[in-house]
Amino acid sequence: MNRFNDRIKIEHKPHRLGKYILIITVAVWFFVMILTPIFGIVREAFGEGLDVFMATLTAQESIHSFVLTFWITAATVVINTIFGLILAITLVKQRFRGKLFMEGVVDLPFAVSPVVAGFMFILLFGPRGWIGSWFEAGGIKIVYAFPGMLLATLFVTLPFVAREIMPVLKEFGLQQEESAYVLGASAWQTFWKVTLPSVKWGLAYGITLTIARSIGEFGAVLVVSGSIINKTQTATLHIHQQFTDYNYIGAFSAAIILAMTSFIILTAMQRLYRRKGVD
Amino acid sequence: MTRTPFLRSFHWGSETTLRSLSFFYVGVLIILPIAAITIEALKGGLGPLWSNIITAQAIYAIKLTFITAFFMVIFNVITGIATAWVLVRYDFPLKNLMNALIDLPFAIPTVVTGIMLVALYGPRSILGGFLNKQGIEIVFDKPGIVLALMYVSFPFVVRAVQPVLQELDKDMEEAAKTLGARPLTIFRRIVLPTITTAILTGAALSFSRAIGEFGSIAIISGNIPYKTQVASVYIYGELESYNPQGALGLSVVLLICSFIILVLLNCLQVWSRKHEQVQ
Numbered sequence: 001m002n003r004f005n006d007r008i009k010i011e012h013k014p015h016r017l018g019k020y021i022l023i024i025t026v027a028v029w030f031f032v033m034i035l036t037p038i039f040g041i042v043r044e045a046f047g048e049g050l051d052v053f054m055a056t057l058t059a060q061e062s063i064h065s066f067v068l069t070f071w072i073t074a075a076t077v078v079i080n081t082i083f084g085l086i087l088a089i090t091l092v093k094q095r096f097r098g099k100l101f102m103e104g105v106v107d108l109p110f111a112v113s114p115v116v117a118g119f120m121f122i123l124l125f126g127p128r129g130w131i132g133s134w135f136e137a138g139g140i141k142i143v144y145a146f147p148g149m150l151l152a153t154l155f156v157t158l159p160f161v162a163r164e165i166m167p168v169l170k171e172f173g174l175q176q177e178e179s180a181y182v183l184g185a186s187a188w189q190t191f192w193k194v195t196l197p198s199v200k201w202g203l204a205y206g207i208t209l210t211i212a213r214s215i216g217e218f219g220a221v222l223v224v225s226g227s228i229i230n231k232t233q234t235a236t237l238h239i240h241q242q243f244t245d246y247n248y249i250g251a252f253s254a255a256i257i258l259a260m261t262s263f264i265i266l267t268a269m270q271r272l273y274r275r276k277g278v279d
Numbered sequence: 280m281t282r283t284p285f286l287r288s289f290h291w292g293s294e295t296t297l298r299s300l301s302f303f304y305v306g307v308l309i310i311l312p313i314a315a316i317t318i319e320a321l322k323g324g325l326g327p328l329w330s331n332i333i334t335a336q337a338i339y340a341i342k343l344t345f346i347t348a349f350f351m352v353i354f355n356v357i358t359g360i361a362t363a364w365v366l367v368r369y370d371f372p373l374k375n376l377m378n379a380l381i382d383l384p385f386a387i388p389t390v391v392t393g394i395m396l397v398a399l400y401g402p403r404s405i406l407g408g409f410l411n412k413q414g415i416e417i418v419f420d421k422p423g424i425v426l427a428l429m430y431v432s433f434p435f436v437v438r439a440v441q442p443v444l445q446e447l448d449k450d451m452e453e454a455a456k457t458l459g460a461r462p463l464t465i466f467r468r469i470v471l472p473t474i475t476t477a478i479l480t481g482a483a484l485s486f487s488r489a490i491g492e493f494g495s496i497a498i499i500s501g502n503i504p505y506k507t508q509v510a511s512v513y514i515y516g517e518l519e520s521y522n523p524q525g526a527l528g529l530s531v532v533l534l535i536c537s538f539i540i541l542v543l544l545n546c547l548q549v550w551s552r553k554h555e556q557v558q
Contacts, residue, residue: 026361030377033430034380034433044403083301116511116533117312131311223515258391
């Protein structure tokens, strides 16, 4: 028995050592790869003092770009929440021809390059596009204006809400909704009192992902907006413009604001993810 | 899911409305844009499209895209498995913080990622200056592209492997250990086969993300033709110089790659589900 124990101890030793080496390697890698770049931009942004940092941030085109990002994000969240719910409910609770095709297509925005996405929207909604030419005739500009930027953002964030709700809806099943109906609830009441509460955490998580992506979207919006200063320039486009103009402090200080926003969103994501798991 | 005819008749009205709204939403945002780019690409016939793809600059861009994506996948698969393993199997200080920060690259806008990496590794920084003296260029060169891709797609493999490792039964590993297997053998023969699908899923997702990535690369690569110009940046350059025909070729190539990866991912899912049932 004694000899047997010794053997186990001997065999455990290299394993332990391996464990600590692995933990330290991963921790160091993670710190160097993922976290140090953040310190890099803090150093650059405040390199010439807080006053310069504040002055560049409060410049008119900088503020305009953040306000535009806010409105695009707000509109995207509203539209994609409503349509994402509709889409998820349709795909989970109905059977129809073309359903499998639609389910596959919903994931496409994640796979398509943002630049290609922007290009597609120019082809479709541009002044010579199928849909764009109609609107142009009515005097409404889509591409190189707010509607086009909104459409591009809607495209890249389309799957988030629907994909987060669908598994929850599937698990939830139809029983409770049918009971509500049998007990005399209208379709609308059933939705508000039974369906929506059951998916609320998944929905909240999907919305958070939508917000993060809308704020951060760059490629698609760059292509459809033309990045016109004080007109169609969002925060990310503003950063890009400042960077290509060699105005590094402008780029770094705006980048810090967005990075801080990401931290807040990430915290919300973690909380909601845990909630989602609990319910 | 069988429903009585009586309930079906009640749902009929709202069902059609929901389905039409879903078709409208997916149609306008996904199907029509893809139809528009497909028709535009095929309008002039396959010959001109092909000649846009095989220009020397376009071929260089697409090659660079695939090679950098390939290196990124190798790095991220290795570090991703190690990170997931450490997070699931071991306890160490700051583990929860690290687990929370894994998703940071998804929350940070890609432009900000590019800016951060330039701030850290660029010629103006301490680290970048030091590396420059050693003759290593990261920013505005190929290593910078791989680094940016590694950053933006870091969470994919970790988040794919983590849940599978969590559910993995330790019984088999312990049985192997008592039979005298070394830790590496246990990993290779018992753990690895179980997490292979998860690794492939994570790798495919990161690869798909990498070939389309634009924001971080637009900043860090410097967009030098025949040196650091990847496919998405090439497409943007063609669009910016009012040459949509030139942009079409590589856009179609990227779109086809996205489709293939999506189909592969779906096959993987179906395959792993079947595999689970067999087990």
